[in-house]
Amino acid sequence: MSVEAARAKFQSYLTQKGLRVTSQRLAIFDAAFAQKEHFTAEELLDHARAIDDSVSRATVYRTLPIMTESALLREVDIGKGEKFYFPSSGSTQVAQVVCVDCDKIFEISAPFMEWYGNTVSSKLGLRPVSQRLQVSAQCIAFHDRGACPNRTK
């Protein structure tokens, strides 16, 4: 899905839910879809403010759930205290591989996940809503040399 299509989807989602299309929400959308890596709420705030400096932290936190519910963003919680977000590719059959050294998040296709969620849930009398597979891994380069080539922090 192109950024333009996603932006249109965002606006129609807002309208359809009786929510308003505000300049702040659009700035937050634009900032999110300009990112190339996973980002945090705080990073999104910085980028959104570069577009519209009236955007507040509160509005970012109030807008993120809207974008997540509308499937425009995927929320990734790697258990590091803060959550990460990423423009959704559409498919929910995606797993994350997280480097334990540099915390870089790789998104990978995991086509069997949906089947597995269905199988397992139905055994328990449950209906699957969503599933996530997360692999913690270590750069081989890190293991061999003690330094992670992706390290940025």
Added chain:
Amino acid sequence: MSVEAARAKFQSYLTQKGLRVTSQRLAIFDAAFAQKEHFTAEELLDHARAIDDSVSRATVYRTLPIMTESALLREVDIGKGEKFYFPSSGSTQVAQVVCVDCDKIFEISAPFMEWYGNTVSSKLGLRPVSQRLQVSAQCIAFHDRGACPNRTK
């Protein structure tokens, strides 16, 4: 592994790491292994205090990582703010199914997970450390009738 064996393992783990076997740590261990469901740090504090009322919140939080590192407990983060813990069955090839209504956590065997982590990680030049699969699901009973039979909260 029996509780007795686990308790022995805990004590030898402490000794081997140069850590001390204190009455508080043993009370926390006993409280943890008496649980039948997943529990939070706060719940563990309550139960540990019932055994030894000198146990403090700080010590619970300082002991949980030790029990997790020694593989006696498994930590489960379902993205609800607080973490859950559960006496480990040994295998790491376990997935969690979480009911979105009552937050009850079911542990299920997921024997393919290790293979999958290996396959995917190696493609990225990473060495898998751990993996977790979490399925969010809804009680069918809840979906049909609007009430979750497991609801306790």
Added chain:
DNA sequence: ATATGTGCAAATCCTTTGCACGTGC
């Protein structure tokens, strides 16, 4: 016009930490 949305700052929630005292080894 008016129901929503917003910024600000304070509040919350879980978890961590500094410090002085207590205690296994």
Added chain:
DNA sequence: GCACGTGCAAAGGATTTGCACATAT
């Protein structure tokens, strides 16, 4: 004895919320 462990209360960090003002529809 002394290094490690502990309780207490304060600090910390991410996220949420109350309120008065602003604004989309």
